[in-house]
Amino acid sequence: MTARFDVLRYPWVRRLVVSRWPQYLVRVTLLALFLLAVLVGWLGTPVGNRNFAIVGVWIAWWAVLILVAVPFLGRAWCSVCPLPLPGEWLQQGSLLGPRGRGGWSLGRRWPRRWRHIWLQNAGFTVLALFSAVILTRPGVTAWVLLGLVLLAVGVSLVYERRAFCRYLCPVGGFIGLYAQAAPLELRVKDPAVCAAHTEKACYTGNEQGFGCPWGTFPLGMVRNDVCGLCFECLRTCTYDNLALNIRPLGADLAQRRGAKLDEAFKAFILLGSALTYAAVFLGPWGALKDAAYDVGAPSWWGYAALLVGLSWVILPGLFSLGVWAGRPRLSWRRAFTVLAYALVPLGLAMWAAFSLAFVAASVAYVLPVLSDPFGWGWDLLGTAGWAWRPVLDGWLPLLQAGLLALGAFWSVRTARGIGAIWGWPRAVYPVAGYVALMTGGMLWLLLG
Amino acid sequence: MRNFGEWRWGIGLVVAVLVLGLPVPQPQAKPQERVFRVTARQFAFEPPVLQVNPGDRVVIELRSSDVVHGLYVEGYDVEAVAEPGQPDRIVFVADRPGTYRLRCSVTCGDLHPFMGGKLRVGRNPWLWKGAALALWGVTLALFAARPRTREGGR
Numbered sequence: 048m049t050a051r052f053d054v055l056r057y058p059w060v061r062r063l064v065v066s067r068w069p070q071y072l073v074r075v076t077l078l079a080l081f082l083l084a085v086l087v088g089w090l091g092t093p094v095g096n097r098n099f100a101i102v103g104v105w106i107a108w109w110a111v112l113i114l115v116a117v118p119f120l121g122r123a124w125c126s127v128c129p130l131p132l133p134g135e136w137l138q139q140g141s142l143l144g145p146r147g148r149g150g151w152s153l154g155r156r157w158p159r160r161w162r163h164i165w166l167q168n169a170g171f172t173v174l175a176l177f178s179a180v181i182l183t184r185p186g187v188t189a190w191v192l193l194g195l196v197l198l199a200v201g202v203s204l205v206y207e208r209r210a211f212c213r214y215l216c217p218v219g220g221f222i223g224l225y226a227q228a229a230p231l232e233l234r235v236k237d238p239a240v241c242a243a244h245t246e247k248a249c250y251t252g253n254e255q256g257f258g259c260p261w262g263t264f265p266l267g268m269v270r271n272d273v274c275g276l277c278f279e280c281l282r283t284c285t286y287d288n289l290a291l292n293i294r295p296l297g298a299d300l301a302q303r304r305g306a307k308l309d310e311a312f313k314a315f316i317l318l319g320s321a322l323t324y325a326a327v328f329l330g331p332w333g334a335l336k337d338a339a340y341d342v343g344a345p346s347w348w349g350y351a352a353l354l355v356g357l358s359w360v361i362l363p364g365l366f367s368l369g370v371w372a373g374r375p376r377l378s379w380r381r382a383f384t385v386l387a388y389a390l391v392p393l394g395l396a397m398w399a400a401f402s403l404a405f406v407a408a409s410v411a412y413v414l415p416v417l418s419d420p421f422g423w424g425w426d427l428l429g430t431a432g433w434a435w436r437p438v439l440d441g442w443l444p445l446l447q448a449g450l451l452a453l454g455a456f457w458s459v460r461t462a463r464g465i466g467a468i469w470g471w472p473r474a475v476y477p478v479a480g481y482v483a484l485m486t487g488g489m490l491w492l493l494l495g
Numbered sequence: 496m497r498n499f500g501e502w503r504w505g506i507g508l509v510v511a512v513l514v515l516g517l518p519v520p521q522p523q524a525k526p527q528e529r530v531f532r533v534t535a536r537q538f539a540f541e542p543p544v545l546q547v548n549p550g551d552r553v554v555i556e557l558r559s560s561d562v563v564h565g566l567y568v569e570g571y572d573v574e575a576v577a578e579p580g581q582p583d584r585i586v587f588v589a590d591r592p593g594t595y596r597l598r599c600s601v602t603c604g605d606l607h608p609f610m611g612g613k614l615r616v617g618r619n620p621w622l623w624k625g626a627a628l629a630l631w632g633v634t635l636a637l638f639a640a641r642p643r644t645r646e647g648g649r
């Protein structure tokens with residue numbers, strides 16, 4: 048089952064991605080919108096649902112990211128993300144393409160003992176702990192956004208390549224895990240050509256482009272998490288040996304290579320936060336919302352304990368019990384790691400189902416805010432006064448139920464694949480039980 | 496072999512559609528009038544969950560204990576708006592079973608977009624259909640659909 052279709056065989060697609068301009072224009076536009084969001088976050092109305100910072104980032108961007116970009120295009124967001132752009136400009140000493148002179152970076156290699164995504168896991172959890180505040184207070188959102196850009200600039204000035212993206216960005220780890228389910232990949236065409244190519248332009252860079260900003264050597268790449276789809280290697284490779292493939296859904300998940308414990312944990316952090324968010328933001332429990340919002344209060348510590356306990360202890364603990372019950376022939380740690388990837392499709396479905404409800408209820412804020420981004424009483428588009436009404440309400444339950452069922456099916460199927468690879472056919476049963484439990488919980492939270 | 500594989504997908508889908516069409520039995524009580532006195536505060540409704548039977552006439556008396564709040568019933572498209580000391584009232588017949596979100600419809604503070612409750616009319620068919628569909632998906636994956644692996648083998 049290695050069905051692949053290289054879209055670069057169409058000359059116009061090739062031109063579109065190899066040329067720097069289209070990507071650059073999108074990125075610069077997004078950077079401008081990003082700076083606007085920071086500015087509006089500070090200067091605009093403190094009412095979140097009338098402020099462009101909140102509505103533009105947490106509703107519009109989030110909807111596109113989780114419902115379209117990640118499931119269908121994997122890391123495509125990273126391809127156009129504005130967050131690391133200022134840092135890259137400084138690091139490369141150039142606004143567009145290599146200039147043959149260095150930038151202003153010490154260019155250190157990222158320390159070996161930090162080459163994992165535990166920091167991303169921690170960063171995501173910390174953001175989740177404060178999410179009720181971040182999602183509702185424009186000023187806080189603005190500081191978080193600016194903080195991330197400044198961190199990215201700082202990291203670019205000390206370390207080489209996009210170390211921030213690969214090892215620190217709290218969104219990056221999440222996209223990287225779920226991108227492995229996406230039906231799009233960048234891979235080498237003929238491994239023999241790469242093996243014989245001593246210059247390895249894709250990794251070192253040349254006049255045509257930079258060495259892989261994600262520090263990835265394409266030949267060794269087996270999963271999507273380490274490729275930011277920046278297309279530099281398409282520009283640098285002297286042998287035209289790279290393909291941008293359409294592939295079956297979930298193609299990275301069931302394979303021998305590239306499974307990592309830090310990423311396995313990410314799967315549980317995402318399940319835990321999806322369940323918690325569904326309860327906090329969509330549930331009817333006012334006390335829970337207060338707890339998530341009253342940062343520092345005893346009830347907030349309770350919320351923090353719930354979120355951290357669920358994602359870091361209870362969910363992985365329960366899963367490891369299942370792994371143990373499945374009597375693997377691998378070491379416990381290895382078995383836990385390889386099998387956790389089976390939960391990726393369900394996790395993605397749970398996030399999509401949650402986000403659909405969240406977005407359906409909030410998308411009606413978008414047009415009024417576009418018309419009056421600061422909340423100062425402007426009416427640029429004549430839509431400032433549009434009444435709030437949720438959309439999709441008749442279809443939402445069907446879509447959510449369908450998504451969750453599809454995720455459950457696909458997860459169990461992936462578990463069967465992983466079991467087949469590792470000669471561990473029983474692995475599928477604990478996963479099936481776990482998936483049933485998670486799906487039931489999410490269905491109850493969303494539709495109960 | 497390949498044809499058989501495609502057949503299985505087809506059968507799986509047909510059963511999935513049938514599962515979605517399954518009728519979910521509803522409580523057969525005689526319709527009655529149900530009056531709920533709902534108090535809104537930043538950022539919750541009390542009581543948060545209203546349970547009625549299909550066909551019941553629902554009366555919601557909304558009062559606010561702090562600022563202006565709205566109560567919008569998704570799916571029934573009715574809305575009450577209450578100021579402190581100025582209650583409001585909506586009446587409607589809950590003729591469609593399901594779980595419908597109650598949402599605050601007047602911006603009332605930071606957590607306003609997440610202020611909500613639920614109206615349960617009988618059993619939510621989607622909850623049960625969703626559960627049945629997921630169960631079918633898991634069964635299909637366990638016993639029928641061939642797994643896909645990078646290694647290509649079984």
Ligand code: SF4
Pocket residue numbers: 235240241242244246247248249250265266280283284285286287288289
């Ligand atoms: S530059 Fe091209 S041929 Fe050379 S190693 Fe990289 S991808 Fe392979």
Ligand code: SF4
Pocket residue numbers: 233258259260261262263264265273274275276277278279280281
């Ligand atoms: S492998 Fe190519 S497209 Fe992927 S991050 Fe590296 S240079 Fe960019």
Ligand SMILES: [Cu+2]
Pocket residue numbers: 535536537538563564565599600601602603607610
């Ligand atoms: Cu309110």
